[in-house]
Amino acid sequence: xxxxxxxxxxxxxIMCVYFIFIYIPLECTDLSDxxxxxxxxxxxxxxxxxxxxxxxxxxxxxxxxxxxxxIVHTIISILITKKIDAYLTExxxxxxxxxxxxxxxxxxxxxxxxxxxxxKGTGSIYNNTYEIICGSLGRVGSAVYMRFSVExxxxxxxxxxxxxxxxxxxxxxxxxxxxxxxxxxxxxxxRKPDLVYYKAGFNVLYNAVCDTSTxxxxxxxxxxxxxxxxxxxxxxxxxxxxxxPDTFLIYRNVNEKxxxxxHVCAPEINTPENRAKISDYGYIFHYDICSKQEIESQCPQIxxxxxxxxxxxxx
Numbered sequence: 654x655x656x657x658x659x660x661x662x663x664x665x666x667i668m669c670v671y672f673i674f675i676y677i678p679l680e681c682t683d684l685s686d687x688x689x690x691x692x693x694x695x696x697x698x699x700x701x702x703x704x705x706x707x708x709x710x711x712x713x714x715x716x717x718x719x720x721x722x723x724i725v726h727t728i729i730s731i732l733i734t735k736k737i738d739a740y741l742t743e744x745x746x747x748x749x750x751x752x753x754x755x756x757x758x759x760x761x762x763x764x765x766x767x768x769x770x771x772x773k774g775t776g777s778i779y780n781n782t783y784e785i786i787c788g789s790l791g792r793v794g795s796a797v798y799m800r801f802s803v804e805x806x807x808x809x810x811x812x813x814x815x816x817x818x819x820x821x822x823x824x825x826x827x828x829x830x831x832x833x834x835x836x837x838x839x840x841x842x843x844r845k846p847d848l849v850y851y852k853a854g855f856n857v858l859y860n861a862v863c864d865t866s867t868x869x870x871x872x873x874x875x876x877x878x879x880x881x882x883x884x885x886x887x888x889x890x891x892x893x894x895x896x897x898p899d900t901f902l903i904y905r906n907v908n909e910k911x912x913x914x915x916h917v918c919a920p921e922i923n924t925p926e927n928r929a930k931i932s933d934y935g936y937i938f939h940y941d942i943c944s945k946q947e948i949e950s951q952c953p954q955i956x957x958x959x960x961x962x963x964x965x966x967x968x
Contacts, residue, residue: 660706663706664703664706668729671695671699672737675692675695676734676737677737677741679692680738699730703719703723703726706722707722741802744832745802745803745804745831746803746804746830746831746845746848747801747831748800748802748803748827748828748830748852749799749800749828749829749830750776750798750799750826751774751775751776751796751797751798751824751826751827752774752775752798752799753772753773753797754792754793754794754797755772755782756770756771756793757769757790758770768786768787768790769784770784770785770786770787770790771784772784772785774799775796775826776825776826777826778826778827778854778911798821803848803852820835823835825838825939826838826939827853828841829845829849831844837939837941838939838941839938839939839941839943842855842948842952842955843951846952846954846955846958847954850955851908853911854908854911854912855906855907855936855955855958855959856905856907856936856938857879857904857905857906857907857934857935857936858903858904858918858931858934858935858937859877859878859879859880859902859903859904859931859933859934860877860900860901860902860928861875861877861900861901861902861903862875862876862899862900863875863898863899863900864876865897868891868897871890871891872890873888873889873897874886874889875887875889875903877903879934880933880934880962880963881962881963881966883966885915887903887915887917889901889917898923900923900928902917902918902922902927902931903916903917903918904916904918907958907959907961907962919940922942927942930942930943930944930947931944932944932945932946936955
């Protein structure tokens with residue numbers, strides 16, 4: 654009985670020290686290579702240390718005790734980790750993206766019945782396939798939002814079904830949360846430009862002149878001068894246009910790690926009112942068109958990223 658109490662006390666102390674003083678502080682820290690090695694060693698130690706305790710305190714029926722202890726320890730570790738990750742995701746800046754269920758499969762682990770679900774991102778940047786374990790989520794084809802931290806190295810955390818989200822019309826490809834507050838791409842860019850740059854980047858927008866004299870197979874040439882000062886020509890299909898406008902809005906992300914393609918704005922936002930906002934360049938945040946003066950006066954850091962883009966792309 655005394656050995657069991659000592660065993661339990663040591664177990665509780667080690668678990669508290671690891672999760673309170675190691676796991677939580679380091680989970681949202683950009684670790685160096687050496688620190689990552691130490692972190693991984695501690696990670697595997699906490700998963701396996703009950704073996705040492707069983708060996709020290711319970712050599713009798715060693716394998717039976719080890720089997721039972723490791724099952725209980727694994728379940729406890731998973732539950733604690735999931736609770737902490739969910740807390741960190743809720744409290745720290747997080748991102749939400751639209752996905753759709755593409756596949757489901759029954760899943761059983763440690764006598765717990767659940768489902769393995771594959772979700773496909775429907776946005777332009779976050780369009781990977783995500784695999785999660787969860788309970789009943791809906792039918793294949795159902796729309797679901799995924800929420801994950803933009804600071805911490807956490808796994809994706811399921812947020813809610815699309816049908817219950819009051820902000821769904823304002824999310825588009827992605828949006829942001831901080832605590833319980835919702836932010837659009839535009840609003841969070843002004844609030845946390847550094848985080849947004851590394852997760853979504855900033856799209857610089859131009860007025861491109863359409864040369865209808867070169868039209869061939871419903872393809873026209875759009876010409877403009879980019880922010881670097883280079884003359885650009887982009888081919889664009891005008892299928893579906895009843896009347897081809899003489900100017901198109903076209904944009905590109907200044908974070909080349911996320912996207913390097915030119916994108917032409919949808920016809921519904923390629924309006925004279927929006928084109929009038931653009932001088933030599935402007936910005937687009939999903940469907941929000943803004944002049945460079947409006948954005949750069951409110952958030953000079955966004956202009957700094959554009960200036961760095963210029964330096965990288967000058968000949």
